[in-house]
Amino acid sequence: MTATTPSIAIGDGSAVRDRRSNAAREGWLIAGRDMLHWIREPWGIVFGLAFNIMLILMFGFLFGGAIELPGGGDYIAFLLPGMFALTMLFGLESTMTAMAEDAKRGITDRFRSLPITSASVALGRAIADLTSSALSLAVLMLGGLLIGWRPTTGPAEIALGIVLLLWLRFALLWLGIFLGLRFRSAGATTAVQVLVWPIGFLSTVFVSAETMPGWLGTIAEWNPVSATATATRELFGNPTGTTSGWLAENAVLAASVWPLVITAVFLPLAAVAYRRLRR
């Protein structure tokens, strides 16, 4: 520490730009900030994972014995890909919360006052959230293997299944960024935390749509989470619980198109919401 008159050495030449603005580099740096958060405060992630594992155990062993799948098959093998898809949906909350918090605390304004590309902030969010979801997915897969879930297909199909899961997560990023920028109150975050439950349950994550009343089954089949869950089951060689209908025939197509539609709608809306910060 300097003695009596510390000098704010601002003109010593060390504070010069070495680089031009570059979205990839800046996005990576902003994502790196999230990764430092995980190291410093890992409990959020650990708790989130523990919760998903609890759901697997609860449904797999507590309710699972009483659930019969249309088309037959082991319930654990059916449940796990559904849980993977549900984890992607749950990621929506963390994207929204992170965006809303940064905007509220002035961090977003700090970023906006820096000479960086405006896409960098969203790109950083995307890198960080996709990384955390990929890690969660890896942990759930390992846990699944421990309780008897097995993919039975080749590496190409398994890889495509993982890509489709992350593709859904990618689409939900833009929805999360949009919601986080647009609705910053704590109440809005809670609303989303509550609403992901009916959205998650009104799908084929836990039970087959064919066991539901007709109209409810139709809604569940049209749920984007169901498309990804069903496509992943198919690609991993697990029971789909789906014997007929459009989704049974076109699950992979649906799991590719749904996230595309969500991205096409919410990426521009997220960009508009970011630009509206200038108002």
Next chain:
Amino acid sequence: MHMNPPTIPDSTALRATGLRKRYGGEHALDGFDLEVGRGHVHGLLGPNGAGKTTAVRCLTTLTDLDEGSAEIDGIDVRRHPSRVRERIGLVGQFHAVDEALTAHQNLVLFARLSGVSKARAKRRADELLDSFELTDAASRAVSGFSGGMRRRLDIAASLVLTPAILFLDEPTTGLDPRGRATVWQAVREIAAGGTTVLLTTQYLDEADQLADRVSVMDHGKVVAEGTPEELKRRLGGDRVAVVIAEAARLDEAAELIGRSVGAPAAVDPDTRTVTVEVVDGQKALAPVVRALDAAALTVDDLALRRPTLDEVFLHLTGPGATTTVPAAVPAATARTHDTEEAR
């Protein structure tokens, strides 16, 4: 008080003309003009809701302007916002640092985002932590910092690049006296290094202490501008205030004092004070003392004072102007008539 501005052809660091910004039906900025010379510390003074923060947000490209033009370092804010961002540092009203990261990690992050290489960013972070006396706290998470430490880190984070102009939006709001003093010291040193500073504040002593020039802002525009001295002078000259021991001889004292300086003196019986407004306070003191001494009046207290910036501020921004000034000014003038009538 202020140092010589460097000899650069264009000596204007900031120029804003006719800025307008509406929120709903309200004009947050309503014809805001400002010019800040290079190397100066300029205070933007105003009550809550005067538009200070909106002005700073518009000048730092965070908020779009409806009308008007602004240049930072000769660069148009509306046309080249990203080039403007390379030249500014902003300390907003929030502590815009990451709570979960350490002080060092924060500075390295913002330096690297500003385009500084990793090795240089680390060196810069060490340097700034040292300058702001945060070295001991460098590897602690910001969430455990005091308000003053956070604010200093916030200022350090806005200096990762050498800014042409540093904006500080109410930098000492919410700080204790010690925190305030360290921020003042930091601002003085930054200014001494040649950086132009635009500082908003609602504390008049802060503007008086730090600023070379002050713009008083109200209802979205600048209502007065000048050095703190000029602004004070606008409200009249110095005042000589004498507290007389004998309450019964107040009027006699007022007449003597008035005659000695050639101006009507005002009496406040409650405080036994006689006040007279004079052009040059120092020259007026001797005749006043001589007159009182000759009449064998006992003096409890004798003071020479200038109007405070508080008086200037309330005078300029108060809704009913003079009626809101609590201090000597209107009371004194009112009393003047009383004494004249008594004579």
